[in-house]
Amino acid sequence: MRVRQNDTVIVITGKDRNKQGKVQQVLPKKGLVLVEGVNIVKRHQRATAMMRQAGIIQKEAPMPLAKVMLVCPRCSKAARVGYRTLEDGRKVRVCRTCKEMIDL
Numbered sequence: 256m257r258v259r260q261n262d263t264v265i266v267i268t269g270k271d272r273n274k275q276g277k278v279q280q281v282l283p284k285k286g287l288v289l290v291e292g293v294n295i296v297k298r299h300q301r302a303t304a305m306m307r308q309a310g311i312i313q314k315e316a317p318m319p320l321a322k323v324m325l326v327c328p329r330c331s332k333a334a335r336v337g338y339r340t341l342e343d344g345r346k347v348r349v350c351r352t353c354k355e356m357i358d359l
């Protein structure tokens with residue numbers, strides 16, 4: 256998976272283009288990501304035992320992985336991700352722009 260939880264991503268297309276946010280959840284089987292503050296939808300919420308307050312709530316909706324790109328923590332640019340295998344066998348993600356490792 257190119258994108259993982261707690262990564263910062265940038266939206267590359269759609270109404271939230273150029274917005275950045277932290278990945279809260281990745282849904283690999285559906286090819287979706289949930290990004291903090293991005294793809295906000297309004298939902299009409301009925302009062303339940305869990306949630307006392309009825310009304311309209313705003314909530315992030317999962318969006319297609321294809322619409323986001325990882326923001327490289329080293330060079331702060333939208334990064335194409337490559338992979339490198341370390342000597343100890345670990346596979347780490349690499350930013351193709353600055354060639355730095357994204358994972359430590």
Ligand SMILES: [Zn+2]
Nearest residue numbers: 327330350353
């Ligand atoms: Zn980079």
